[in-house]
Amino acid sequence: MKIAILPGDGIGPEIVTQAVKVLNALGEQFELETAPVGGAGYEASGHPLPDATLQLAKDADAVLFGAVGDWKYDTLDRPLRPEQAILGLRKNLGLFGNLRPAILYPELANASTLKPEIVSGLDILIVRELTGDIYFGQPRGVRECPDGPFKGQREGFDTMRYAEGEIRRIAHVAFQAAQKRDKRLTSVDKANVLETFQFWKDIVTDVHKEYPDVALDHMYVDNAAMQLVRAPKKFDVIVTGNMFGDILSDAAAMLTGSIGMLPSASLDANNKGLYEPSHGSAPDIAGKGIANPLATILSAAMMLRFSLNKEEQADRIENAVKKVLAQGLRTADIYEAGTTKVGTEEMGNAVVKAL
Amino acid sequence: MKIAILPGDGIGPEIVTQAVKVLNALGEQFELETAPVGGAGYEASGHPLPDATLQLAKDADAVLFGAVGDWKYDTLDRPLRPEQAILGLRKNLGLFGNLRPAILYPELANASTLKPEIVSGLDILIVRELTGDIYFGQPRGVRECPDGPFKGQREGFDTMRYAEGEIRRIAHVAFQAAQKRDKRLTSVDKANVLETFQFWKDIVTDVHKEYPDVALDHMYVDNAAMQLVRAPKKFDVIVTGNMFGDILSDAAAMLTGSIGMLPSASLDANNKGLYEPSHGSAPDIAGKGIANPLATILSAAMMLRFSLNKEEQADRIENAVKKVLAQGLRTADIYEAGTTKVGTEEMGNAVVKAL
Ligand SMILES: CC(C)[C@H](C(=O)O)[C@@H](O)C(=O)O
Ligand SMILES: CC(C)[C@H](C(=O)O)[C@@H](O)C(=O)O
16 A cells, blocks of 8 residues: 655754654555655646645555745745645545544643633534535636726636535545534535525535435534634534634534644545645744654544545554553643643654553 | 625524624714625625625725524525625625634633633634636536546536736735734745746745735745644734635634624725624524624624724723723623623623713
């Protein structure tokens, strides 16, 4: 089994190194091949997603991704900026199904900015559509405003779109995920304002007929943003579009106060996937050896479960992570008095030992 | 001075009655005229925004609005649903500047789901553009998908657009609001993905030249959603588009835990405005006499300040509200042990007495 390793920028290389160490310690035969992406891709060959990197990702059975981005690339033209690599990988690999768990580990309950009774035991899953919506819709650009009171001025514009089949396939992913959990699905839309999301709501309602064992409800995106703050534990699985999912999944992650712990999976129609931590490249702490590698290590576990069909090995890693937390080991981002502060490498070693 | 009073549905009439009582107690000469809107407009004349109601709103110097919506209208065709009234009023009256303060009153610090140290003293202002963006952009609808892998299927679509002048005028509102506060403005965009918001960012940056005393920063919307949860007090004024503003202003309101306290103003180019509580019509508690009228009373105060040029009377109302809170009076939504629970009318009477 071939895994493409794309460390990227900032803390990416450090945290991916630890995840690779954990993978290698499992006693399985993986073929790991590394390639530059993001700012590193730009440095290496003038483009954030070099052809060779994309080809490697296409050929592999799964992709383990670190993080991309650094302030020093902020002045590049948009198509050359690091984050275009992640958009390009999603689109080219057809990774339409993004699974983002927001879980609060009992040992880390204090890390949240929310009161413990509101978030302790939090375990929600956000299913975000990842290759459609206003992220990729054409036409888009800057043009002369064609009508209305600002006619003749310049205007920026984008197109939000969702085709029926696009909604159906992500709805199936979400209903099936809900079946494996508490069997409750909330579809988040803005059907009171947007045609796209009235259509979304209608299609999701239709797909629901195939999943009578799952309870479906619909919620407007503004209300969902409120309910995530007010009573996040009421959610089980949330499904939504690319743009709303971008916002809500980050808000949900931050509820836990420990975004350094949260993995994510982005899957295609055949469960090939790209796996990455939910956090970013944190250039401010890059190279200091203090970044939390656990989100990346847990992303590797998701990879074993969803793409490589190694459920048991995934469990082993997840249990090892729980064990090091129980042992009181903490990187700086989740440190609190009474626990033991460790660096990136020590944390990776501890997970290997706990396997 | 003529004020249009549009109570609407659910708890709308009850809370507006209290705000009107407070206005009448100020000793000023206001001409108040009431008209049905939302579900009540539909009942009265078959449309959520009856012509006579729109005309009244146009003729008035300001509009005091309650809330609209009730489950019983959920099955109506979209153009007939209550919330279309609020979209119609915004568009027809040119109310492009939405001011939504998120303030946590010290007496209500416990109401928040966030830890006191994270939110106590919270005082941020969200400036949301209200007549543009994907809310009104044409074309929109359901059509045959013209290209790509889903070609030929049905697809829902909408258009996000912002013209230069539209961005400039809301930026001016936001910079001027920041000048009266802590002189810090965060412009929220998604310039890394959307053409509309790269353009937005460029124009806001340009308008900044006229406000050298205000510190401007730019933040992606997903990050803004996270920072609102992580460290909301770091914000002073936030400016953003209609769609992102819808989501972020509701999230910010919920941080306080006391959305029943939060007023809002929607202003046109001449400071004529519509004033409404940030919460909804709460049909589940309508008619029970337990709704919190303070957000509507504080909306009346905003109306006096922004549209009617009666700063002193606005201060009087705001101080009266602070006084009743200090007296320990609480409606059910903000009640906690050790305070005195009161109903909608008692709360209104207490504010009048405290004037
Ligand atoms: C980097 C950016 C383009 C990306 C997105 O908006 O999807 C990121 O925020 C994410 O959620 O993975
Ligand atoms: C009712 C709805 C159309 C409206 C909006 O989305 O603007 C509401 O959520 C608001 O924020 O006032």
